[in-house]
Amino acid sequence: MQTHLRGRDMITTQEWTRSELDSVFEVAKELKRARALGKPHAHLRDKSLAMLFFFSSTRTRASFEAGMTQLGGHAAFIDSETTQISHGDTAKEMGEILGRYYDGIAIRQCDWGDGNKYIREVAEASRVPVLNMQCDVYHPFQILADMLTIMEKVGDPRGKTINVSYAYASSYQKPLSVPQSLILLMARYGMNVRLTAPPEFQLMGDIVEQARENARRSGGSFEQLGDFDAGFKGADVVYPKSWGCWLTTEDKEESAKIGGKYKDWITDSRRMALAKEDCGYMHCLPADRNIEVTDEVIDGPNSWVYDEAENRLHVQKAVMALTM
Amino acid sequence: MQTHLRGRDMITTQEWTRSELDSVFEVAKELKRARALGKPHAHLRDKSLAMLFFFSSTRTRASFEAGMTQLGGHAAFIDSETTQISHGDTAKEMGEILGRYYDGIAIRQCDWGDGNKYIREVAEASRVPVLNMQCDVYHPFQILADMLTIMEKVGDPRGKTINVSYAYASSYQKPLSVPQSLILLMARYGMNVRLTAPPEFQLMGDIVEQARENARRSGGSFEQLGDFDAGFKGADVVYPKSWGCWLTTEDKEESAKIGGKYKDWITDSRRMALAKEDCGYMHCLPADRNIEVTDEVIDGPNSWVYDEAENRLHVQKAVMALTM
Amino acid sequence: MQTHLRGRDMITTQEWTRSELDSVFEVAKELKRARALGKPHAHLRDKSLAMLFFFSSTRTRASFEAGMTQLGGHAAFIDSETTQISHGDTAKEMGEILGRYYDGIAIRQCDWGDGNKYIREVAEASRVPVLNMQCDVYHPFQILADMLTIMEKVGDPRGKTINVSYAYASSYQKPLSVPQSLILLMARYGMNVRLTAPPEFQLMGDIVEQARENARRSGGSFEQLGDFDAGFKGADVVYPKSWGCWLTTEDKEESAKIGGKYKDWITDSRRMALAKEDCGYMHCLPADRNIEVTDEVIDGPNSWVYDEAENRLHVQKAVMALTM
Numbered sequence: 001m002q003t004h005l006r007g008r009d010m011i012t013t014q015e016w017t018r019s020e021l022d023s024v025f026e027v028a029k030e031l032k033r034a035r036a037l038g039k040p041h042a043h044l045r046d047k048s049l050a051m052l053f054f055f056s057s058t059r060t061r062a063s064f065e066a067g068m069t070q071l072g073g074h075a076a077f078i079d080s081e082t083t084q085i086s087h088g089d090t091a092k093e094m095g096e097i098l099g100r101y102y103d104g105i106a107i108r109q110c111d112w113g114d115g116n117k118y119i120r121e122v123a124e125a126s127r128v129p130v131l132n133m134q135c136d137v138y139h140p141f142q143i144l145a146d147m148l149t150i151m152e153k154v155g156d157p158r159g160k161t162i163n164v165s166y167a168y169a170s171s172y173q174k175p176l177s178v179p180q181s182l183i184l185l186m187a188r189y190g191m192n193v194r195l196t197a198p199p200e201f202q203l204m205g206d207i208v209e210q211a212r213e214n215a216r217r218s219g220g221s222f223e224q225l226g227d228f229d230a231g232f233k234g235a236d237v238v239y240p241k242s243w244g245c246w247l248t249t250e251d252k253e254e255s256a257k258i259g260g261k262y263k264d265w266i267t268d269s270r271r272m273a274l275a276k277e278d279c280g281y282m283h284c285l286p287a288d289r290n291i292e293v294t295d296e297v298i299d300g301p302n303s304w305v306y307d308e309a310e311n312r313l314h315v316q317k318a319v320m321a322l323t324m
Numbered sequence: 325m326q327t328h329l330r331g332r333d334m335i336t337t338q339e340w341t342r343s344e345l346d347s348v349f350e351v352a353k354e355l356k357r358a359r360a361l362g363k364p365h366a367h368l369r370d371k372s373l374a375m376l377f378f379f380s381s382t383r384t385r386a387s388f389e390a391g392m393t394q395l396g397g398h399a400a401f402i403d404s405e406t407t408q409i410s411h412g413d414t415a416k417e418m419g420e421i422l423g424r425y426y427d428g429i430a431i432r433q434c435d436w437g438d439g440n441k442y443i444r445e446v447a448e449a450s451r452v453p454v455l456n457m458q459c460d461v462y463h464p465f466q467i468l469a470d471m472l473t474i475m476e477k478v479g480d481p482r483g484k485t486i487n488v489s490y491a492y493a494s495s496y497q498k499p500l501s502v503p504q505s506l507i508l509l510m511a512r513y514g515m516n517v518r519l520t521a522p523p524e525f526q527l528m529g530d531i532v533e534q535a536r537e538n539a540r541r542s543g544g545s546f547e548q549l550g551d552f553d554a555g556f557k558g559a560d561v562v563y564p565k566s567w568g569c570w571l572t573t574e575d576k577e578e579s580a581k582i583g584g585k586y587k588d589w590i591t592d593s594r595r596m597a598l599a600k601e602d603c604g605y606m607h608c609l610p611a612d613r614n615i616e617v618t619d620e621v622i623d624g625p626n627s628w629v630y631d632e633a634e635n636r637l638h639v640q641k642a643v644m645a646l647t648m
Numbered sequence: 649m650q651t652h653l654r655g656r657d658m659i660t661t662q663e664w665t666r667s668e669l670d671s672v673f674e675v676a677k678e679l680k681r682a683r684a685l686g687k688p689h690a691h692l693r694d695k696s697l698a699m700l701f702f703f704s705s706t707r708t709r710a711s712f713e714a715g716m717t718q719l720g721g722h723a724a725f726i727d728s729e730t731t732q733i734s735h736g737d738t739a740k741e742m743g744e745i746l747g748r749y750y751d752g753i754a755i756r757q758c759d760w761g762d763g764n765k766y767i768r769e770v771a772e773a774s775r776v777p778v779l780n781m782q783c784d785v786y787h788p789f790q791i792l793a794d795m796l797t798i799m800e801k802v803g804d805p806r807g808k809t810i811n812v813s814y815a816y817a818s819s820y821q822k823p824l825s826v827p828q829s830l831i832l833l834m835a836r837y838g839m840n841v842r843l844t845a846p847p848e849f850q851l852m853g854d855i856v857e858q859a860r861e862n863a864r865r866s867g868g869s870f871e872q873l874g875d876f877d878a879g880f881k882g883a884d885v886v887y888p889k890s891w892g893c894w895l896t897t898e899d900k901e902e903s904a905k906i907g908g909k910y911k912d913w914i915t916d917s918r919r920m921a922l923a924k925e926d927c928g929y930m931h932c933l934p935a936d937r938n939i940e941v942t943d944e945v946i947d948g949p950n951s952w953v954y955d956e957a958e959n960r961l962h963v964q965k966a967v968m969a970l971t972m
Contacts, residue, residue, distance in 0.1 A: 634745070
């Protein structure tokens with residue numbers, strides 16, 4: 001158990017050691033039991049977290065806000081539109097000033113090329129921990145929740161195969177943060193990681209390299225596939241979700257048009273049957289129902305999506321309780 | 325005193341027994357005294373309520389939020405526009421997921437034909453109580469506050485006459501939820517209920533039937549009138565407010581045009597003089613001043629509107645403390 | 649130490665005695681130390697503050713909300729757009745009703761000619777303290793924070809020279825509330841107050857007269873200058889910021905056009921060199937960087953802007969703890 005985490009930022013899991021991340025999971029499990037038992041765990045009494053959102057949110061906002069209340073504190077939902085950022089407040093000023101009022105600053109800024117940069121600038125100026133609620137590059141808390149879910153479902157993740165796959169969606173061009181954070185962390189915990197995507201939907205090169213290196217060190221493996229069906233074959237866990245082809249084009253309409261070539265990349269029962277019998281279906285939600293995945297699969301017995309969403313609460317409470 | 329209410333939804337008062345509702349009023353009175361005395365009553369320490377709004381709110385949001393704070397917990401104000409519902413989060417998903425983060429889910433969804441349906445779907449999927457903050461059919465907390473106010477003002481409601489009446493307003497086409505919940509509950513507590521409305525402004529047929537049946541069982545009475553002035557005659561309480569003619573047309577402009585035929589349905593001193601001398605004037609607010617009711621009446625000595633608004637706080641705290 | 653402040657409004661510092669304001673500073677310093685030491689100070693456990701905003705905010709909302717949490721209570725962020733004010737809720741109704749739910753009501757309403765009037769009407773109807781989070785005339789909490797900062801930086805403010813000056817900005821036409829509240833309070837604490845502005849950018853006449861009278865009583869001084877450079881000469885503190893020429897024209901485009909004549913009213917190193925060597929640069933933020941002030945000055949060693957922003961938290965907690 002690592003006891004030195006007070007004051008630490010969580011921008012990407014890559015900046016935390018395995019031992020530090022293990023401490024997060026250990027505390028998350030304890031806090032999950034405490035909530036199930038109704039056992040008080042107000043480790044952050046009267047402390048507060050600023051949650052600054054530049055993009056819409058259901059699970060993230062709700063789980064951070066409820067989590068802070070359960071820990072005895074408060075999370076303030078701050079829609080960037082209601083602030084004076086448009087009147088000139090800079091990232092540095094936000095870090096300096098919010099850091100003096102609050103005990104932590106959580107930020108969602110997903111704009112391609114800007115999000116991570118903004119969060120880093122706030123963190124540089126802030127005296128309190130900065131938590132990345134999703135940027136253009138990473139989504140660490142989603143993936144910590146995913147890892148906890150996998151541990152709960154399959155036990156030791158080493159040697160298990162996870163297929164991180166592109167899927168088609170029509171709603172909007174989503175960030176790369178979920179698949180990127182997934183391949184990084186899953187490779188680190190010794191899983192056999194498959195990244196399955198069409199040629200136009202590659203992830204950032206340095207992230208892919210880091211994932212490969214993580215796998216090498218952990219004794220896991222990393223491979224890239226280009227065929228949707230192939231990704232499912234023999235997998236223990238599948239995580240097929242949509243993202244934009246940001247490295248091919250930053251034009252959202254162009255990205256949507258390119259995506260349109262892959263409308264058959266939908267997760268259905270036939271594909272699930274290619275995987276292991278008890279293979280888990282994961283998705284960070286919301287999904288484009290019957291476009292990205294059929295109702296039959298997402299609402300079926302192999303779907304872990306609700307347990308996965310619930311674990312957002314527990315891992316986030318663990319990180320907040322340890323760092324704030 | 326009923327002690328088995330933990331986990332119960334409050335979608336309509338019709339689904340709660342008289343004895344259960346009596347427990348709500350008993351607790352509401354106790355909590356009202358506690359607040360007046362500054363006596364701590366943190367029955368929901370570190371618990372939290374999601375308040376999901378699809379429509380604007382002043383009193384409802386404020387009273388639920390302040391109420392949760394007074395009970396030691398927190399209510400999260402969630403404007404549906406800031407969520408990912410538009411990106412695909414379904415009612416079932418909201419119920420499943422918010423139910424895992426929060427200890428209760430309160431919803432306002434007033435769209436004609438959709439609101440109640442949505443709340444029922446969330447409740448079906450949720451493991452925690454779902455509270456109806458107003459839908460297209462019911463507004464239970466408003467009417468519980470109204471009943472408490474009547475009990476405080478006139479004592480035993482049995483045999484007292486309440487006139488639930490249409491009034492003209494120009495601001496927007498309001499839901500049927502207030503008059504419908506009113507006739508249901510007031511008839512249940514043995515009042516003589518008058519429903520006064522123009523022919524185009526009828527309430528839903530099955531609600532009217534249930535109100536009639538409630539009156540029969542309680543020893544009260546139920547009658548329908550078509551003349552505005554007649555509704556006031558000899559009444560102990562009047563509750564004239566506007567609503568849209570949703571059963572005549574779902575077109576809002578058409579509804580406004582039909583309403584325009586009844587511009588003389590305004591509550592003024594002459595009309596109040598037709599009622600009993602100490603007749604109470606009630607309104608859930610906001611009112612269209614000098615269109616729906618004159619300033620003289622709404623600001624006058626017979627107006628109970630502020631005490632009525634205050635009682636929102638106390639009945640809601642009672643239901644939350646009993647169910648969450 | 650004044651002990652009778654429970655229930656008092658804070659709309660302008662002018663309505664509080666020197667001795668009452670001294671109590672605020674005394675408590676603010678104590679609460680600042682308590683936070684630095686991690687010493688619990690939950691003086692408002694389970695109490696709540698409504699924060700009603702008609703205008704955007706970063707520091708004000710964050711510092712009030714975090715402050716209430718630190719005091720053990722809760723501040724509700726209420727964007728006026730989400731309420732039913734547009735459906736008819738009057739100022740009187742807001743005061744009556746929010747005053748029954750919450751333990752305090754804080755309001756930001758900066759519309760020229762309307763803001764202060766609105767806050768006064770709410771306060772008239774409210775049974776709980778009303779706190780002015782900025783109106784068209786006053787910004788008392790900003791200036792209390794400014795005074796605390798000056799005391800921390802220069803010690804006894806008597807005889808020190810502060811230059812409250814217009815500066816050019818292009819972002820939007822700002823209220824007069826900051827310079828007006830500044831000249832009132834600084835003159836009251838015995839400072840030599842300079843008000844420097846172009847002819848079109850005068851402040852309200854009665855405010856200027858009160859500032860002059862405050863200076864006379866306190867043994868300070870008050871003078872008006874028309875030359876930007878002259879304002880800096882020998883000053884101990886400079887507070888150059890932009891405002892609209894509301895008394896010349898209420899037309900925002902016209903105001904912007906008139907402001908355009910003064911683009912050289914920018915605070916730079918040359919101007920700072922005219923002041924005393926350790927002269928403090930103050931600004932309530934956000935500033936129009938490199939238009940209103942150069943980065944070199946606002947980010948330089950003489951800039952007090954972050955300490956000034958932080959003190960918002962401490963003075964506001966003091967007023968809330970004393971009044972609510």
